[in-house]
Amino acid sequence: MLILHCPYCGTDADETELAPGGEAHLKRFGPGSQDADFEAYLFARENPMGVHFERWRHANGCGKWFHAARCTTTLEVFGTYSAQTLDPPQEIRDAITAKRPGWRWRDFA
């Protein structure tokens, strides 16, 4: 059972309480952007083997969206954090670096 800590209501929620929302920190390209950028924003995914930043919704709980940093090979959770941010906060990056020295994902190191 995957258990994530909801940063809004403070509950440690089982995955049965949660709804996955896919890759986080996608940069939105809307009207007026290049077709290729818009397509990549909608469809292309990093799909990393290892550290993954992703969106979750505490659907059967407080209902809020939040972000999680998780390893897609070991299913280890590095931490969860507010969705009201464009980049992973420093303490999340530090937690990942402590366990995965030298990790890279997009431009976050």
Add this chain to the structure above:
Amino acid sequence: MGYSAFKVFWQGLTGNKGWQPAWREPDPRPQYDIIIIGGGGHGLATAYYLAKEFGVRNVAVVEKGWLGSGNIGRNTTIIRANYLLPGNQPFYELSLKLWENLEQDFNYNAMVSQRSILNLIHSDPQRDAFARRANAMRLSGADSELLGPDEIRALCPFLDFDNARFPIQGALRQKRGGTVRHDAVAWGYARGADMHGVDIIQNCEVTGIDITDGVCTGVQTTRGPIRAKKVAMCAAGSSGRVAALADMRLPIESHVLQAFVTEGLKPTLPGVITFGAGHFYVSQSDKGGLVFGGDIDGYNTYAQRGNLPVVEDVCEGGMAIMPMIGRARLLRGWGGVMDMSMDGSPFIDKTGTQGLYVNAGWCYGGFKATPASGYCYAHLLAKDQPHEVATQFRLDRFRRGAPIDEKGVGAQPNLH
């Protein structure tokens, strides 16, 4: 060395001492015409048809682990051609036709068993939808028929017909659907490709794809660089990782799909049965175990194992249509990493890099597609033109607003 019933008989009399390895274990040569990345079902089938049908024999299949260590050995072995859309159905019908002649074609016993597939109907609108699907199937030359509850009662008396929530009102049947011995498919294609001169190089991980001025010139591997005129990615669940070596992002996420098998039982199920109101499909293996599966876990993972909520969900689906399954003990469960595309349909296409090709995005349905995927990919690689039944499996279909939204079976079928 050809296999025959006489040979099996003769070897039995002489202590089975005369069997030879089914394929060579060559060292990589410095250069090939075509390198296929991924020695699973689709990669081996591609190599086989390239050599046999299209006359391209200077081919290598490079595989990170051992041959067939991925989804070709981790699926529920179902074959069928019961799709709806014109972009899909002719392709799967070609696949079924290739399955029907496969064992004679590559001289290997893959235990192709056309024991039929039943898609159960639980409501009036669903019957309408399945009638439409049955007609679409016939347009491609496939067989289909609609059964009423009485006919299903005669075939499968153990189903929960009068379930209060999901009563069984009929079924869409394809008699030519069935199951295949999945490992034997990989072994048969590997042996067939090898006999036609293809080098199958196991324990050889691709660590880089060489691209110079927009032209792909070869790959870097753990067993040294190999040059090639064309490089064909065919890595299923690891497609994203392989594409990343060429600085590509694909419209694919990797998810785990679990499958389960019970203890061996006496012959019980007449064929494949699928639940129409939930996601559950079951068949019986020749050893007697009930092989069944359901939904993906729902979040990105490369771990070949899943979590318990989906185990419960799948078993609930089983109990809803055939309560007797609750009396069988679960023997094993396993997971395979699926390359879930954004619309549930695959890609067999060129990429933006000259000489680099992609075959990916098979979602839950890669096994049944193995022969046609190999055939169409080989066609594309040999002739640089898509096969006529695979013209819509394009990488740019999302940009063109032309996804193949077959009932929305992908991880996020264009709804995210």
